[in-house]
Amino acid sequence: MTTRVAVVGAGIIGLGIAWRCVQRGLDVTVYDAGEDGASTVAAGMLAPTSEIQAGEEALQGLLVDSNRRWPGFAAELEKATGVELGYRDEGTLIVALTDDDLREVRRLAGWYERAGQPVSPLTARQLREREPLLSPRVRGGAHAPQDRQVDPRRLLTALRHAVGDRIVPRKVTDLADVDADRTVVAAGIGTTTLTGLPVRPVKGQTVRLKAPAPPVRHVIRGYARSRPVYLVPRHDGELVVGATEEERGADTTVTAGGVLDLLRPAAELLPGIVEYPVTEILAGLRPGTPDNAPILGALKDNLIIAAGHYRNGVLLTPVTADLVAELVATGVPPQEIEPFTPDREALWT
């Protein structure tokens, strides 16, 4: 008999796993609570680098692994669904407004290097040759050619197409109500209520602007007077400005300070944005964990967790989908996810 798999959560993580499980011939049902998760707010930068703290080397390895999987994942998903994902590979320009900000850029470049990701310093002149609309006050920066971007809303749409009518509109409030051989909980910040695992909301605000034409080609990761900001351009002229990080519980209000913290540094780095219409201001909740790494693995027999992807959910979708589907299908955890099991000590200290 075909194994019946329930996936609780219809965000990009749950749907990615469901798609891979369908491809493996499993009988999949996805429970969709109908709530907007982190992926509808995310900008979609794919930068496989993080500020590594002691003990986070495993996360760095997973980010790089998933980044390698992205080109194939995007091509396959676009082919399967006909949905264009907005996948782009111009790389990131890292940009500093002041000398102090340049020091921050060097620190960020250090993360890239430690992650084995190439990064080349650029002078102010070289930056403006690549992006003429950058402020003439910009002091310098760097180029990270292996960073990519994707439009998370298109990714969600594509995955919904791929999984199709296996998605059922139902909010699961108790896992005992789920009738399946194996259950995957991919419920983002909802995972805590369902399982007791420590996934907390980390608020992020983003502003979306609409330019008549894309003002920059690259993703810009900028520092302006010590305020970090990123600018993610889409082909249609949309410019996503992100993102704050706020520990405020499950609060999705948009605040004056959030908007200021985004638009002020954005306008210092790319002055032309002041003319652009504001089309959306949104706050989302990233699913954070105590050690900033996702929770991947079996919590108990036939109950598998894929949650807590924090700032890296879009980047980690391919590797999570591949490895968790393998665990679901075989019952054996792939070696790569062993550092991320639900019983690891770092979650509980």
Place this chain on the structure above:
Amino acid sequence: MTTRVAVVGAGIIGLGIAWRCVQRGLDVTVYDAGEDGASTVAAGMLAPTSEIQAGEEALQGLLVDSNRRWPGFAAELEKATGVELGYRDEGTLIVALTDDDLREVRRLAGWYERAGQPVSPLTARQLREREPLLSPRVRGGAHAPQDRQVDPRRLLTALRHAVGDRIVPRKVTDLADVDADRTVVAAGIGTTTLTGLPVRPVKGQTVRLKAPAPPVRHVIRGYARSRPVYLVPRHDGELVVGATEEERGADTTVTAGGVLDLLRPAAELLPGIVEYPVTEILAGLRPGTPDNAPILGALKDNLIIAAGHYRNGVLLTPVTADLVAELVATGVPPQEIEPFTPDREALWT
């Protein structure tokens, strides 16, 4: 037979005139194009002062006249309709962030004095005694005790109640289609298309925040590094931050620069606003005229204009309603509106 009066335009000016005409026993019909006009975006500061240029003394007189009428108008309208207007008379605090801004405050105080409006200088300490949440960096300012405020949306609601079923949903595109003995055009920026009079849109963006409780009691008219801003507190904690002035035609997009131009100085003067949720960002179109004064009077027999109130529509509603209703009822223009006739030279040079 009762005189049949048509009022084209269902903003606060048109409805104010209609209300007064009904009280005079006229048979009134108001044509409502169903479009949001300037009054739904306006903050509702009632400050009877303007930067008087040569030839604008008459406008100053009209502003002061209407300000005097406001207490009685508000009381009568509230009594007639049961709608509370948010009418408040704490006055305005004028606030300067820097020494340069203090010079701007002195200039503004000069306008008040020339308008015969009392204004008292205040030290930084005195300002913060009145409004403890003002930034400790504020350098000084003044108090204008005779300024008032009203909530323009409540004013609109009250006037709609007062005029009641005499309001007809219909967009008038040609005055020849209007069947009435006398027609009043109070169509704001729509007046140009109907009459050829020079009324142009002047864009204004406002941001509305929602505090848990009002952070200030007074209207704040501030200058922060040469950027002017006003903050109008409502009883329910709403704080209206306004307003840009932009000559961009009939463009009502909200822009990144507009939002920055409001929130940046607002947060410098009242730092606590960064915590407040943003509830609305709106752009409206003020009806401007070449000499910044409204157009009040007969354009030809039985065709009367009441339009072009620019930044002063809310303040000028009582005097406009009273005087234009008198003209409609008697056919004789009150002396006070003579400087504002449609054929005055300043409109056409």
